Amino acid sequence: MESLQAARRRGVRVIGELELASRFLSAPVIAITGTNGKSTTVTLVGLILEQSGRRVFTGGNLGTPLCEAALATYRAGSRTRNAPSAVYDYLVAEVSSFQLETIERFHPWIAAVLNITPDHLDRYPSVDSYALAKARIFENQTGEDFALLNLDDERVAGLRKGLRARALGFSRTGRVSEGAYLDGDRVMTIIGGREEEVCRRADIRIPGSHNLANALTAITIGRVCGCRSEVIRRVLQTFPGIEHALETVGERRGVRFVNDSKGTNVDATLRALESLEESIFLIAGGRDKGGDFTKLQEPVRRRVKRLILIGEAAARIQEAMGPFDRISHAATLRDAVELAVRQASPGDVVLLSPACASFDMFMDYQDRGRQFKALVKALP
Incomplete structure (x- = not known):
């Protein structure tokens, strides 16, 4: 200030x-x-x-x-x-x-x-x-x-x-x-x-x-x-863990939804990807904090069925993914969740782990996580 x-x-x-x-x-x-x-x-x-x-x-x-x-x-x-x-x-x-x-x-x-x-x-x-x-x-x-x-x-x-x-x-x-x-x-x-x-x-x-x-x-x-x-x-x-950190928030038709909105940097998202055994639909993006998104390229290639990008950093993250092309863009978190739901199969996990700050679209990471949870809860 x-x-x-x-x-x-x-x-x-x-x-x-x-x-x-x-x-x-x-x-x-x-x-x-x-x-x-x-x-x-x-x-x-x-x-x-x-x-x-x-x-x-x-x-x-x-x-x-x-x-x-x-x-x-x-x-x-x-x-x-x-x-x-x-x-x-x-x-x-x-x-x-x-x-x-x-x-x-x-x-x-x-x-x-x-x-x-x-x-x-x-x-x-x-x-x-x-x-x-x-x-x-x-x-x-x-x-x-x-x-x-x-x-x-x-x-x-x-x-x-x-x-x-x-x-x-x-x-x-x-x-x-x-x-x-x-x-x-x-x-x-x-x-x-x-x-x-x-x-x-x-x-x-x-x-x-x-x-x-x-x-x-x-x-x-x-x-x-x-x-x-x-x-x-x-x-x-x-101890089950804390809210917004690899928090399982629901399951719909065999698809598990995990809220890792606290993952506001690249290393946190790397750890989230390493912690899950299922095939992953990853929702990432937000306000860039200067992270090296290229570190995500290899684990995304191995673990992620589709990368769904939101927020200001979406283009930069896509560029960092190199030849990986299973990428979609969504204008809102709601759009991202709906896209993941349409494409995910039983046994998959939809993971919100943005690797970015939240302030471009949300009040804070808690707001982002709670909106994700509300969207999951509202699924038919």
Whole structure:
């Protein structure tokens, strides 16, 4: 905003909601960032802590702003001298790169980075500058804190250099010195030198290898917070996922409809395609955020029966698909759904995973997802 830029030019300090709220909170903050998977992981961590009897605030960029927790703490302070502990034991916050740009003293006890892949390149000049914004989550940590890194992600693993916090890791592909990892079909943790089997791979209800990584993050955080393995396992067995993230919203005449409207970048759509076993009618497109759509070319060729494009980025996505020609264009989401319904066969899946932002046609990704769900619900 021009007013904020003008204030900065005059030497006025500008902070964001995350920084402001954190100054009024003393309960431990568990902050989670990454390109994809933040909302799922934050929700999982909140459920694990709640099921373990902890008093938890879950929010941030996920939906409920952290200022709501600050306000609740402030109001409690008018009634008790011990306000923070009277309200929350933990604050679990989804944190975006945009929010981290304006921190000064924001200090999470546990800070986790799930992954870093190209996104928001309409805002950042390069992936490296985007990664630097994400890395600010560790900026104010000390040796009493924990930094949790995805060791399967080269960019994230590289953030370990210079950390002041105690480093933890998670991996789907190899053992870690401290954190969580997959050993065959066993999900293992090593915390404080103690190794323990928490659950089996099949206990994790949410599908996809990316959700395994999200679960490993939540498992590590739960164990650091002292949650018992049986509680963690029970949450993983029953957690169905979140709205707009690989959400099955209905089935009509043998065709399944999946709402992945939260897939606002190329990497998210890649993960959605990898997670489904059926032949796919993919509805994609929207406002381009600078993503490399050519990365979709090979998985689309292998997995997609028809690609249905909507929104501003439709022409650019089609160009990126190279020789793949099973492509249709639709003026509206309704048209896209109706086209998919006419052509899909029993056993197929119609997947909304746009790989783009929503603001060209919708209020936000939630609006896009809810409109998709309403269209599916209205099918004869």
